[in-house]
Amino acid sequence: MDHLPVLGLDADDTLWENEAHFRQTEDRFLDLVAPWADHETAAAALLAAEKANLSVTGYGIKGFVLSMVETAISLSDGACDADRIGTILDWGRWMLQAPVDPLPGVAETLEVLAADHRLLVITKGDLGEQLRKVAASGLAGHFWQVEVVAHKTAEAYRDVLDGHGITPADFVMVGNSVPSDVLPVLALGGRAVHVPHHTTWALETVHADDVDGHDFPVLDSLAELPALLTDWRG
Numbered sequence: 001m002d003h004l005p006v007l008g009l010d011a012d013d014t015l016w017e018n019e020a021h022f023r024q025t026e027d028r029f030l031d032l033v034a035p036w037a038d039h040e041t042a043a044a045a046l047l048a049a050e051k052a053n054l055s056v057t058g059y060g061i062k063g064f065v066l067s068m069v070e071t072a073i074s075l076s077d078g079a080c081d082a083d084r085i086g087t088i089l090d091w092g093r094w095m096l097q098a099p100v101d102p103l104p105g106v107a108e109t110l111e112v113l114a115a116d117h118r119l120l121v122i123t124k125g126d127l128g129e130q131l132r133k134v135a136a137s138g139l140a141g142h143f144w145q146v147e148v149v150a151h152k153t154a155e156a157y158r159d160v161l162d163g164h165g166i167t168p169a170d171f172v173m174v175g176n177s178v179p180s181d182v183l184p185v186l187a188l189g190g191r192a193v194h195v196p197h198h199t200t201w202a203l204e205t206v207h208a209d210d211v212d213g214h215d216f217p218v219l220d221s222l223a224e225l226p227a228l229l230t231d232w233r234g
């Protein structure tokens with residue numbers, strides 16, 4: 001096993017659906033605060049609150065819930081009642097326990113990839129939330145290691161790779177986010193593959209300028225990855 005190349009995998013929206021749960025909840029939230037703000041105003045206020053809270057709460061459901069509660073209180077000028085706040089908390093509790101469904105074809109593809117790679121999941125967010133999803137996904141048996149980091153910066157990737165004695169030049173990372181899964185790994189001298197997901201959080205989108213000069217493959221689905229990696233190995 002030790003001799004097998006290490007393949008890095010993002011988890012949320014690469015292996016299983018995640019962002020859609022946030023967007024569904026956000027849609028409900030926009031309706032809940034509709035007495036005080038139109039959807040566009042409320043969506044902008046919520047995103048601003050999420051951004052402001054990131055440095056305090058990190059990524060994840062609990063920070064999202066806190067942001068919804070704060071936004072409801074501020075948009076309503078304090079008129080949002082305890083029933084509505086309770087509803088928001090219930091949504092959060094549901095999200096924290098929601099089933100984790102692998103995306104179509106992912107389980108089969110991981111089985112193929114695990115035959116000649118050590119699969120290293122690198123995911124960012126709340127440690128407990130991320131580990132629960134790994135366990136609930138039914139995919140844990142395919143993974144060599146799981147690493148949960150606070151932010152997916154080049155430094156964070158370097159720490160993870162150093163910790164496992166992996167040389168960046170030998171490392172390939174795969175994920176749905178260009179700023180989180182692709183650019184920091186390319187910056188370290190590794191290789192990266194982008195597998196876009198149908199739903200992307202506003203804070204995970206990338207400006208064309210940031211991608212300029214970077215060359216990385218973009219696949220329609222994870223199922224195309226084994227052939228690409230075989231190709232790369234020549």
Ligand SMILES: [Mg+2]
Nearest residue numbers: 010012013176
């Ligand atoms: Mg992701």
